[in-house]
Amino acid sequence: MGRTDYIAQAGIGFDIDRSSAKRSIGVFESFADTISTIATKKAAEDHAKAEKDYKSTLDNLKKINDKADDDLLSGTKASAKAAQQAIQKSWPKEMSEKKRAKLAGTDELKAYDAAFERSMGGMSKS
Numbered sequence: 001m002g003r004t005d006y007i008a009q010a011g012i013g014f015d016i017d018r019s020s021a022k023r024s025i026g027v028f029e030s031f032a033d034t035i036s037t038i039a040t041k042k043a044a045e046d047h048a049k050a051e052k053d054y055k056s057t058l059d060n061l062k063k064i065n066d067k068a069d070d071d072l073l074s075g076t077k078a079s080a081k082a083a084q085q086a087i088q089k090s091w092p093k094e095m096s097e098k099k100r101a102k103l104a105g106t107d108e109l110k111a112y113d114a115a116f117e118r119s120m121g122g123m124s125k126s
Contacts, residue, residue: 092119 095103095112103109 091123092116 092115094116095109100109103112
């Protein structure tokens with residue numbers, strides 16, 4: 001039976017016997033295996049590099065974080081020390097025993113004691 005609906009017909013084909021077909025399939029499978037092996041090896045190398053870069057980044061972040069923690073701790077200690085010193089400097093000074101003995105019974109000593117007590121009372125309330 002022929003085809004009558006086409007005016008012209010063209011085609012390309014390969015004529016191979018069974019043994020050539022098996023060899024051709026073997027060559028293509030070998031080629032595909034080689035490409036797969038190369039791709040797998042390259043993917044493994046890329047993965048190892050990415051892991052190395054990731055670990056390096058984590059190590060750098062840890063160093064930065066540790067330094068920031070140390071800076072925060074030392075800054076907090078310095079700030080607390082400075083605040084404590086400022087508070088202690090602002091406390092009213094008690095009169096020395098020698099000066100107290102010299103001013104004993106005077107209005108100046110009474111005024112000083114009253115001012116000192118007011119200051120200490122105000123500090124204890126705050």
